[in-house]
Amino acid sequence: MGVYNATYTQPEGGTTHLHVDDEDIESYSYSAHTEDGTAEAGKDYTEATYSGSGTAPVNIDVGSLDDDVWEGPKPETFFIKGSADIVSEDDDGNLVSEHWTGTLTFEIDDHEDKPKISIGSVLSEGSPVALEISATHPCTEPYTIHVHIDDSAAPFEQTDFNVEMPAFETQAHITLVPKLDQFPVEPSSYTISATADAFGESLDVSSGQVDLSGIVVSITASKEHVEEGSNGTGETLTYTIDRTGPTDKALVVNYRFEDTFFSAGGSERARATVDLHGVFNPQDNIIIEAGSKSVDLKFETFGDNVPELNVPVGISMVASPKYSIGTGIATITIDNDDGGQTFDNTMRGVFKSVIDAAYPSHAALPSNEKAFISESWGAVLDIRDAYPHLLSLRDADYYLQEIKFLQDAPILKAPLDAFFSAILALGYDLDKAAGTKIYETLMGNDNPNNPQTPAGGAAFALRGIVDFFTDGWKAYLPASTFAATGVQGYEVTALDAPADNFSFPSFDTILIRSSATVFPLATFNSPLGQLVRVDDFPAVMPGKSLLVDLDGGPATLSDVSEILVAGIKSGDYHLEAGDDTFVAFAGSHHVDAGTGSDQIALGDGGGEARGGAGDDLIFGGKGVDVAIFEGGRSDYKASLESDGFIAIADSRPLAPDGTDRILGVDFLRFADGAFSVADLFPTSTCPVIDRPGTQDGSASTNDTLTAPAYHNTFFVSEEGVSGKDRITNFGKDDVFASSKALFDSNGDGIITFGTNKVLDLDGPDAGLDTVSFDGLDAKKGLRFLGEGCEDVFVYATATVRPKGALEGKLGDDALAGDNPDAKANTFFFDTALDLNLGHDKITNFGGKDILVTTTKLFDSNNDGKIGFGSNHLLDLSGGVGGPGDPGLPGEVDNVDIKNATGNAVTTLEFDGQVDHSGVNYYVYSGIGSAAGLGDLLFA
Numbered sequence: 001m002g003v004y005n006a007t008y009t010q011p012e013g014g015t016t017h018l019h020v021d022d023e024d025i026e027s028y029s030y031s032a033h034t035e036d037g038t039a040e041a042g043k044d045y046t047e048a049t050y051s052g053s054g055t056a057p058v059n060i061d062v063g064s065l066d067d068d069v070w071e072g073p074k075p076e077t078f079f080i081k082g083s084a085d086i087v088s089e090d091d092d093g094n095l096v097s098e099h100w101t102g103t104l105t106f107e108i109d110d111h112e113d114k115p116k117i118s119i120g121s122v123l124s125e126g127s128p129v130a131l132e133i134s135a136t137h138p139c140t141e142p143y144t145i146h147v148h149i150d151d152s153a154a155p156f157e158q159t160d161f162n163v164e165m166p167a168f169e170t171q172a173h174i175t176l177v178p179k180l181d182q183f184p185v186e187p188s189s190y191t192i193s194a195t196a197d198a199f200g201e202s203l204d205v206s207s208g209q210v211d212l213s214g215i216v217v218s219i220t221a222s223k224e225h226v227e228e229g230s231n232g233t234g235e236t237l238t239y240t241i242d243r244t245g246p247t248d249k250a251l252v253v254n255y256r257f258e259d260t261f262f263s264a265g266g267s268e269r270a271r272a273t274v275d276l277h278g279v280f281n282p283q284d285n286i287i288i289e290a291g292s293k294s295v296d297l298k299f300e301t302f303g304d305n306v307p308e309l310n311v312p313v314g315i316s317m318v319a320s321p322k323y324s325i326g327t328g329i330a331t332i333t334i335d336n337d338d339g340g341q342t343f344d345n346t347m348r349g350v351f352k353s354v355i356d357a358a359y360p361s362h363a364a365l366p367s368n369e370k371a372f373i374s375e376s377w378g379a380v381l382d383i384r385d386a387y388p389h390l391l392s393l394r395d396a397d398y399y400l401q402e403i404k405f406l407q408d409a410p411i412l413k414a415p416l417d418a419f420f421s422a423i424l425a426l427g428y429d430l431d432k433a434a435g436t437k438i439y440e441t442l443m444g445n446d447n448p449n450n451p452q453t454p455a456g457g458a459a460f461a462l463r464g465i466v467d468f469f470t471d472g473w474k475a476y477l478p479a480s481t482f483a484a485t486g487v488q489g490y491e492v493t494a495l496d497a498p499a500d501n502f503s504f505p506s507f508d509t510i511l512i513r514s515s516a517t518v519f520p521l522a523t524f525n526s527p528l529g530q531l532v533r534v535d536d537f538p539a540v541m542p543g544k545s546l547l548v549d550l551d552g553g554p555a556t557l558s559d560v561s562e563i564l565v566a567g568i569k570s571g572d573y574h575l576e577a578g579d580d581t582f583v584a585f586a587g588s589h590h591v592d593a594g595t596g597s598d599q600i601a602l603g604d605g606g607g608e609a610r611g612g613a614g615d616d617l618i619f620g621g622k623g624v625d626v627a628i629f630e631g632g633r634s635d636y637k638a639s640l641e642s643d644g645f646i647a648i649a650d651s652r653p654l655a656p657d658g659t660d661r662i663l664g665v666d667f668l669r670f671a672d673g674a675f676s677v678a679d680l681f682p683t684s685t686c687p688v689i690d691r692p693g694t695q696d697g698s699a700s701t702n703d704t705l706t707a708p709a710y711h712n713t714f715f716v717s718e719e720g721v722s723g724k725d726r727i728t729n730f731g732k733d734d735v736f737a738s739s740k741a742l743f744d745s746n747g748d749g750i751i752t753f754g755t756n757k758v759l760d761l762d763g764p765d766a767g768l769d770t771v772s773f774d775g776l777d778a779k780k781g782l783r784f785l786g787e788g789c790e791d792v793f794v795y796a797t798a799t800v801r802p803k804g805a806l807e808g809k810l811g812d813d814a815l816a817g818d819n820p821d822a823k824a825n826t827f828f829f830d831t832a833l834d835l836n837l838g839h840d841k842i843t844n845f846g847g848k849d850i851l852v853t854t855t856k857l858f859d860s861n862n863d864g865k866i867g868f869g870s871n872h873l874l875d876l877s878g879g880v881g882g883p884g885d886p887g888l889p890g891e892v893d894n895v896d897i898k899n900a901t902g903n904a905v906t907t908l909e910f911d912g913q914v915d916h917s918g919v920n921y922y923v924y925s926g927i928g929s930a931a932g933l934g935d936l937l938f939a
Contacts, residue, residue, distance in 0.1 A: 007105040009075065012044075013066025016106065021057035024088045026095060029053035032082025034062075039076035039108055043067070050082065064108045068137040069168060070115055072199035075107035114201060115139055115170075119147065119192045119208025131192070131210065133163060135170040142167045143198035145205070147174055150191045153775070155182035155212070165196075176210060182731065182775060183246055184918070187214040215245035217253050218326035219317050225333045228301050237332045239297040239315050243288055243323070249709050250290045251322060254880050255297070256283040258314030258329060258862065283318060283858070285880055301334055319856055319913070320880060321733060321832055321920050322709070513537055513549045552587060570605060579614075588623065597658075608669075611660045620664030627665045629657055632672040638680045646680065687810045687836035689713050689737050689788035697725040697771065704728060711834045711879050713737055715792065718761050722769045730773040732800050732919050733832040733854070733879055736782060737792040744784070750798050752781035785835075786810030796833060800919055802826055802852060803937040808840040808895065819900045821846030824935045831855040831892050832919070834879035842897045845905055847929040851897075852936060855879055856922045858889040859910065866924060868906040872896070899926075 010016045032050040034041060041047035045064040052058060062080065084100045113136075120132035133145060142164055149159040157177040165172050189211045196203040222238035241253055288295045297315065316329040511534050537547060540558045549555065552571035570587040576594040584591075588605035597614040606623025618627050629636060629648065637649045641661070648668065650657035662668075668675050691713055695705040698717035703725045705714055711733040716722050718740040730736070738761065742751045754760050757778040761769040776782075782795035786809045794810060801807055805828035806815045817825040827842055832854035842851075855877050857866045868874050878891030897905040908924040911932040915921070925931040 006102075007107065008062075009107045009109055010062075010064055011109045012064055012111050014064055016062040018060040018062065018104075019057060024090075025055065026087045026089060027053070027055055028058070028084060028086045030058065030082060030084035032060075032080050035079045035081055037077030037079055037105070038071075038074075039064075039078040041078070044071075044076055044108055045078050045106070050080070062104075062106060064106070068112060069140055070112045070137060070198075071108075071110045071140045073201060074199075075109050077108070078106050080104040080106070112137060114198075114203055117145060117165075117194060117196050117203055117205040119194055119206065129176050129210075130173045131176050131208070133165070133172045133174065133194070135165060138168040138170050139165070139198050140167055141198060143196060143203075145172065145194050145196040147192060147194040149210070150193055153777070154190045155179040155184060155188075156190075178212060178246065179729065179775075182729065182918070184212050184214050188212045213244055215243060215251065215323040216326045217241055217243050217251075217317055217323045218328075219255065219315060219330045220327060221330040221332045223332065225335050226301060228334050235301055237299040237301065237313060237334070239330050239332070240294055241286065241288065241297065241317070242294045244293075244326075245323070247288075247291050247293060251288045252285050252320070252710065252880060253288060253295075253323065254283065254285045254318035254320055255315050256318050258316050258331070318880075319920060321854070321918070511537060511541075511547050513547070513551050513555075552589075570607075584621070609665075611657065613656060613658060615658040616660045618660060618662045618665055620662070620666060624667070625665045626667045626669050626674070627660065627662050628669045629660075629671075631657065631670060633668075633670045633675060636670070640681050646677065687786075687788050687794075687838070689715075689735065689790060689792055689794055689835065695727070697727075698722050702726075707734070711735075711832065716761065716769075716771060718769070722761065724758075724770045724772075726772045726774070728774045730775050730797075732797045732917075733834070734796070735785065735833055735835065736771075736773075736795045737788065737790075738795075739792055741793045742782070742784075742795065749784040750781055751784065751795060753778040783807075784809075785830075785833075788835075794835075796830065799917065799939070800830060800854070802828055802921070803939045805852065808837050810835065810837060812838040813840045815840065815842045817842070817844035817846050817849050817900075819844040819846075821848055821900060824848040824850070824931060826936065827851045829853050829876055829892075829895070831876050832879040833892075835892060837876065837892050839873075839893055840895045842895060843902075844900045845897050845926070846900055847926055848931050848935070849925065849929075850911070850931045850935050851895075851908060851924045853877075853922045853924075854919060856913075857908075857910070857924065864910045865927065866908045866910065872904045872906050874908070 008016050030050070030052055034045065034047050034049075039045055043065065044067075045062075048062070050060050060080075081103050082101075086098050086100060088096055088098070090096050115135040115137050118134050120134065133147065145163050145165055147161040147163060149156060152159055155178055157179055161174045163172050163174050189209055192208040192210060194205045194207070196205055219239055219241050222240065226235035226237055228235075241255070243251060243253070286295055286297060299313075312331045312333045314329055314331040317325045319325060513534055513536060537549070537555050537557060539556055541547070547557075549571060554572045556574045556576070558576045570589060572590040573582065574592045574594065575582065575598065577596060578594075579596040579598060580593055581599045582589075582591050582593065583601045584607065587607075589602060589607040590609075591600050591602070591607065592610045593600055593612050593614075593616060595613040597616060598611060599617045599619075600609040600611065601619040602609055602621045602623075602625045606621070606625055608626045608628055609618045610628040611618060627648070629650075631650065631652055635650060635652050636657075637651050639647045639649070641647055645661040645663050646665075647659055647661050649655070649659040662677070665677055668677060668680075693708045693710075694713040694715055695707045696715050696717075697703040697705050698715065698719075700721040700723050702723040705725060706728045707714065709729075711731070713735050714727050714730065715737045716725060716739075718738055727736075742759070742761070744751055751759070756770075758770040758772045759782075761771065776797060777799060780798045783798040783801055785794040785796055788794050788810060803826075805826040807813075807828045807830070808815060815827055817827075821844070825846070825848070827845070827849065829837060829840075829852070831837070845851075851874075853876065858875065858877050859866055866874070873894040873896055875889035875894050876892045877889050899905055905926065907927055909927050909929075911923040911925055913920055913922055914933055914936055916938055921936060923933050923936055
């Protein structure tokens with residue numbers, strides 16, 4: 001018996017030819033078949049069975065199959081196993097019979113290259129995305145591909161993946177989930193790399209790219225023009241704010257009214273020439289809900305039948321760390337559809353005077369359902385928007401400019417505007433020269449040879465009243481005749497019928513109480529009403545009355561149906577029934593408003609006001625003012641409202657005193673004693689760190705803390721065991737607070753983490769209570785900001801502070817530049833944290849210095865110049881995004897800035913915005929200085 005074994009190598013897809021032809025073989029018979037080795041029949045080679053007999057030569061073709069699968073670096077094998085009986089002739093000519101068995105081994109040489117792996121590029125809008133991974137050809141075995149995003153700080157929930165490529169497959173994928181809380185403002189690209197090996201050999205991998213489009217918000221207007229309408233609601237102004245980027249979570253977007261359209265403080269009248277329903281803030285926000293790509297801002301016009309100019313209403317987007325701005329402004333013009341010129345008898349001038357006299361710098365002015373009150377706020381704020389410099393003038397020039405504004409207006413709304421501007425002058429102790437200057441302006445210098453110098457305030461006021469009334473009539477009546485009767489005043493001799501396009505204010509009677517005998521005030525009848533000087537007011541007013549009291553003293557009035565104005569002297573007034581309005585200037589007054597919903601404005605000399613039954617408004621003046629209530633202190637509940645008013649609600653059965661709203665009042669007097677208003681809501685001088693959405697990891701468990709998508713506070717108490725906690729979305733506008741100061745090895749205020757890249761709360765590398773921060777560079781760590789109200793220690797991301805910057809932290813900080821101005825200093829305020837940074841001071845602020853914030857400072861007229869308030873302090877605007885968070889000026893307090901000579905800096909110029917590592921920086925410098933964006937440096 002013989003055994004035959006041999007090995008043959010053939011290429012993939014090739015054929016091996018076996019041929020046996022021996023002249024000594026007399027006969028044969030054979031049987032053989034193929035068997036798998038590492039190769040597989042039907043996939044790698046052709047399965048076959050071979051047999052034959054006789055004397056002819058043996059021919060066997062053995063074929064392997066071709067494919068595009070990589071079988072690895074070693075050849076695959078298969079076999080032919082069989083046996084044969086052979087009769088042959090030996091050398092002597094004798095026939096010999098032999099039985100052979102054997103195995104023929106075939107090695108298939110795979111000519112395929114190793115597969116090459118490629119990572120697909122994808123554009124992501126923020127939702128989870130399947131990223132494709134491809135191989136040029138399959139492999140006979142499964143293998144693992146390790147995929148990673150090169151930037152470890154990339155805003156994805158996961159940046160490293162292991163994905164298995166199945167045997168004989170060429171496609172796999174991973175799911176990328178962007179972190180919505182850290183979704184980039186601007187479009188960003190990230191490189192994705194990978195490594196892989198199969199059969200112990202490394203495979204070639206080409207990198208891919210993922211692009212995040214960024215969140216972009218734009219605003220558009222539904223139309224260019226709308227009609228104002230009349231007698232109530234007109235058309236709707238619709239502005240649509242659209243967004244790109246992910247919609248998995250809600251997005252808070254900020255907007256503001258452009259130019260001087262909006263009158264700050266809230267009013268149903270947004271501008272003197274445009275009426276809108278509703279109460280607005282000059283800057284506000286609105287939410288684009290999760291799953292939505294847009295939101296509409298809608299405002300209703302209010303038709304008032306008053307001739308007005310067409311006015312554009314522009315709304316612009318306000319920057320935020322959460323998005324960038326595409327189309328930033330949209331405008332709709334309200335077209336006036338009222339013809340002719342008419343007076344508007346709504347007491348606008350009265351309340352303009354009240355606010356000017358009592359609250360020259362108050363920004364949070366209230367609105368009221370009564371039309372004439374809201375119209376009044378509109379008038380006040382119109383003048384302030386148009387002439388902001390008037391706010392700093394408290395002398396005769398102030399009144400002259402204000403009166404001139406009213407006189408030069410294209411449409412003088414009412415002579416009463418000017419009339420009450422004259423009365424307003426009584427509220428200040430003007431010297432003789434100032435009084436003469438105003439008087440001559442009011443009188444138009446009608447007698448230059450004998451200028452009218454008033455002997456007293458009463459004479460001045462009376463003369464001004466008549467003059468303004470007559471001037472008002474002269475402006476609109478074509479042929480009125482007024483005859484001056486010398487120094488003693490005016491006597492009305494004739495009054496023509498009004499023009500068709502003119503309507504007078506509709507008082508039945510105008511009464512002036514004055515004992516002055518400087519001139520006799522004529523009594524006459526007119527469409528305006530009967531104007532009468534009296535020695536005392538009658539107890540019951542004749543219909544709708546206007547009263548001007550220049551004498552003071554006691555007065556009992558049963559029906560003051562519209563308005564009572566008190567002049568320079570003190571007085572006691574009992575108004576009894578009706579919805580009354582009382583306005584006082586100088587002097588001290590005691591007012592008992594009786595029943596009805598009343599408005600009471602006390603004078604500069606202090607006074608007392610009893611609102612009585614009904615819901616009343618009570619305004620205090622410059623003196624000490626007291627609001628009086630019938631019940632005891634415990635019978636009333638006080639609440640602070642968003643517009644600055646304090647509501648005092650009667651909680652007794654049937655609430656006999658109603659709910660009164662007070663502003664500028666100093667004391668509340670109840671049946672059981674007087675209480676200071678300041679004690680109702682004691683203010684804290686330390687910053688409040690705890691806020692809506694605060695995440696607390698103080699429990700002994702291992703907590704995972706995830707906060708909403710805006711500035712947040714993460715708190716961990718170091719009293720006891722807090723466990724190993726993880727913060728999943730620590731943003732650059734978030735703060736970390738602890739009950740004890742963190743270990744600071746070198747005392748530089750920078751807290752770096754241990755070798756384990758976690759914060760050890762119990763000391764360096766203690767490892768008992770720890771916190772890990774997703775999204776924070778552990779090597780750079782946290783910076784110390786100071787202590788908050790709750791006896792906590794507060795920290796924020798260290799890399800946010802610019803290189804070399806002097807930072808205004810929590811509390812009242814004193815920062816100083818160099819003197820002389822030899823180097824550039826950066827004064828930094830991280831306002832996006834939305835924490836109260838205190839009342840800070842900067843000295844030696846020079847021409848090379850910059851001031852940097854992380855929210856944009858409020859620019860009232862958008863001219864790139866930031867004017868300080870009348871207190872010469874820079875109001876810092878806070879961050880936005882939290883519940884009910886408007887990001888208003890002064891929200892994170894203010895800064896007092898002095899230059900090298902000690903003089904106050906009251907204006908800065910905006911140099912521009914720098915976006916760095918996901919943070920928006922806003923750069924400001926002195927007016928005309930060479931400092932700017934190039935001076936902002938980062939480590």
